[in-house]
Amino acid sequence: MWFRSRERWSSLCAMGSWLLRGIPLAAVHIAARVLLAVAVVEKPLDSGTWKVLAIAAVVLVALLWGGIDGIRDARANPDPDDYADLTVRWLKAGLFAGLVSAIVCWVIGHWFMSGIGEASLPIEIVAGGSFTALLVYFPAFIGFSVGRWIVRRDQRKNEPDDDWSVHEDRTPAHA
Numbered sequence: 298m299w300f301r302s303r304e305r306w307s308s309l310c311a312m313g314s315w316l317l318r319g320i321p322l323a324a325v326h327i328a329a330r331v332l333l334a335v336a337v338v339e340k341p342l343d344s345g346t347w348k349v350l351a352i353a354a355v356v357l358v359a360l361l362w363g364g365i366d367g368i369r370d371a372r373a374n375p376d377p378d379d380y381a382d383l384t385v386r387w388l389k390a391g392l393f394a395g396l397v398s399a400i401v402c403w404v405i406g407h408w409f410m411s412g413i414g415e416a417s418l419p420i421e422i423v424a425g426g427s428f429t430a431l432l433v434y435f436p437a438f439i440g441f442s443v444g445r446w447i448v449r450r451d452q453r454k455n456e457p458d459d460d461w462s463v464h465e466d467r468t469p470a471h472a
Contacts, residue, residue: 315386319393322359322433326398329354331405334413355429356436363387363437367444375452383441391433395426 329351336347363383370381403421406413414421 315389316393318362318387318390318437319397319433322355322362322390323394323397323401323429325358326355326394326429326432327401327405330398330402330413331410334406334410352432355432359387359391359433360436360440363440364444365440366437367441367446368448369444370441371445371448371452377445377449380445384438387437387441388430388434391430391437392426394433395428395430396422398429399426 333347333351337344340347366383366387370383371377374380399421400418402413402425403416403418406415414425416425
């Protein structure tokens with residue numbers, strides 16, 4: 298079969314790693330925008346609070362998932378030179394989530410639910426998609442960096458101190 302080849306299987310898994318993150322994050326962003334539209338229509342005076350909550354939901358999911366990725370990667374690869382390239386993985390996930398959520402929100406806003414956005418499709422893709430990509434990428438980057446740092450700190454605490462040159466000779470000088 299076509300997926301039995303090692304190169305094809307590894308490329309399929311590599312694609313799946315960012316796609317597996319991009320699809321749920323796009324869904325989180327779409328849900329946040331739909332709930333935001335409903336909340337703004339129902340209580341327009343509280344729209345600032347609802348906007349902050351919608352953005353915070355997307356940022357929090359990306360931050361936590363990125364942190365989990367960083368912890369898993371640092372535990373799987375004790376040497377930092379062997380770490381997986383989470384930067385590109387999360388950048389691809391952010392770009393995918395931005396593009397998909399922009400298109401879906403535009404469709405929802407134009408055909409099903411007014412109030413979700415009135416921008417044209419190109420503006421929604423460029424501006425909205427870029428904003429969503431940044432909402433996913435930067436928190437995930439911070440998350441996996443902090444996750445790796447935490448694991449490395451714990452690994453350094455548990456390593457035996459084998460550097461003899463640092464230890465002082467504790468015998469008295471005039472014994």
